Amino acid sequence: MATITQRITDIATKTVASASASSTMRAAAQGGILEGGNPSQYNASNPIILFIxxxxxxxxxxxxLHYPLALLRQPRVIAEVLGGILLGPSVMGRIPGFTNAIFPTPAMPGLSLVANLGLIMFLFLVGLEVDLRYFVSNWKVAVSVGAAGMALPFGLGCAIARGLYNDFQDEPGTVPIEFGTYMLFIAVAMSITAFPVLCRILTELKLLSTPVGVIVLSAxxxxxxxxxxxxxxxxxxxNAGDGLTALWVLLTCLGYVLFLVFAVRPVFMRVLRRTRSLQDGPSQSVVALTLLIALASAFFTGVIGVHPIFGAFLAGLICPHEGGFAxxxxxxxxxxxxxxxxxxxxALSxxxxxxxxxxxxxTWAYVIGVIAIAFISKLAGGMLAAKANGLVWRESATIGVLMSCKGLVELIVLNIGLQxxxxxxxTFTIFVxxxxxxxxxxxxxxxxLYPPWYQRKLEA
Known part of the structure; x- marks a missing residue:
């Protein structure tokens, strides 16, 4: 009995000593670099230091990177992606210990969380920028240019998808999917146009009010x-795994769009009129309400199996442009x-x-093939459609070039595919x-193709 009591006493003493040592270690860590701590060491209970x-x-x-690229009139997204490539495994990652010190695997979910919250907010802003009145007032030319500029790269994207699927789909980091789904994704990646970057390029080149600018924005x-x-x-x-579930997801999404347009938007407009936000501009409370609508919309599309960015984009679309509110x-x-x-x-891309x-x-053959299809087919489709609507060749070619711009939207699509x-x-690297x-x-x-002197010549 005395032996058992002695053993219990020894165990309790060791436990107290261990807890005391652990407490001492935790207390010592609070001193940070003043007590020899390493600020770049990832700490799951205090991740903010490494995040900063x-x-x-x-x-x-x-x-x-943007300073030299700005001299070439390049959008900021080019510098951001190139910066990420240089910081990634292609360049800086080859320095021994760099990735483990700055971008360790346990710390990446926190960085990704903040980045994806920013993406949701950005897609909400894209929805705010999209004024459907542009499309309504130029719908004939917009439909033809948009359809031709999408159909040709879509079809050629379906063709090259077969080779990409056979050669790369079984690589690590992918899930088994049907070829039809894979083909649809590749075709969309080939045919999409970066509307936000287009707005910035047209603004920088002062083309927004020209026929080319109006047609490109509408298309x-x-x-x-x-x-x-x-x-x-x-x-x-x-996400669904079978076609029937996917159909339910899409029908739910369609019903949600109708709910936003016919239920949420009228109530939101009533609140804006009552608070005089359309006349005097939104107050902080109205901005908070608007962002809550965007986050709630992103939450809903996320939980039904569609990416949260779609909900944020739809929330932006229902915001009014009256009085400059958007x-x-x-x-x-x-x-x-x-x-x-x-x-x-x-940079995460x-x-x-x-x-x-x-x-x-x-692999390099696919790089060249993907670039050629994405650029030439978009250029040809947009140019021929614009020419068929009565524009001159240089205007038509300019529209085709602008429609081939990928930019932000393409990278968002690719990241969705990677996630x-x-x-x-x-394959992600090829498309980046x-x-x-x-x-x-x-x-x-x-x-x-469309310099100021040529614009003046057309006007004359």
Whole structure:
């Protein structure tokens, strides 16, 4: 009996000593670098320190890259993706210990969470920017240019999808999916147009009020709307597992769109009129309500099996443009999203891109083929449709070049494919290269085809 009592006493003493040592260690960690702590060491209970280091490096890197690229009149997304590629396994990741110190695997979910919240806010802003009145007033030309500019790359995308599926679909990081679903995703990735980047390019080149600008914006609205619907179908098919469930998901999504338009929007408009937000601009409370609608909408589309960004985009679409309300909300939110959140998201795209996987002839053949299909087919489709509507050749060619711009939207589509495990890392890298090349080429070619002196000549 005495022996048992002694053993219990020894165990209790060791437990108290262990707890005391653990408490001492935890207390010592509170001193941080003053007590020899390493701030870059990931701590799951206090991840903010490493997150600040990651965000600071990404923002500085992207800003430094943007300065030389801005001289070439390139959109900021190019610098953000290139910054991520340089920080990823392709370049900086080859430095021993760099990735484990700055971007360790346990810390990536936190960075991804913040980046995806920014993506939801960005798609909400895209919905705010889309004014469907553009499409209504130019619907004939917009439908023909948008349809032709989407049909040709869609068809050729279906063709190249067979080769990509056979060669890369069984690689690590993918899930078994039917070829039809894979083909639909590749075709959408080939045929989509980056409406937000188009707006910025047209603004920078002062083309918004020209016939080319009006037609491209109108066609871009229709193109993106069809593209998002097809992408939602693709994601629903992947998440659902069978066609019947996917059909229910899409019908639920359609019902939700009708609910937003005929139930949420009238109530929201009544609140805006009662608070005089359309006349005087939105107050902080109204901005908070608007963002809550966006987040709630993102939540709903996320839980029914469609990506949350679709809900945020739909919430932006139902916001009114009367009295400049959409513009004023955008001004209040845009800077934080554009300056902090988006660089993190697109740098993550770069971090997921591994140029070292482009290590053989067949892979580079696909890189060239994907770029050629994405650019030439979009250019040809948009140009021929514009010419058929009575525009001159240089105007038509300019419209085709602008419609070939991929930019932000393409990278969002690719990241959805990577997260849904439709694309392998190698295929993702191939398409990221395509997005960079087509976006990079848009502004120089547009400035060359449609310079100010030529615009004045047409007006005369």
């Amino acid at each position: 280091i990651q965000a600071g490096i990404i923002l500085i890197f992207c800003r430094l 871009g609205v229709g193109n993106d709307a069809v593209g998002w619907i097809l992408l939602a179908l693709c994601v629903a098919l992947v 513009i004023k909300v955008t001004e209040k939110v845009e800077d934080l999203v554009g300056a902090l959140f988006l660089p993190l998201y697109f 770069g971090l997921s891109t591994n140029l070292g996987l482009l290590d053989n002839g067949i 849904a495990k439709i694309l392998s890392t190698r 290269i395509m997005a960079i090349v087509t976006t990079f080429a848009t502004t120089p070619l547009t400035a060359w």
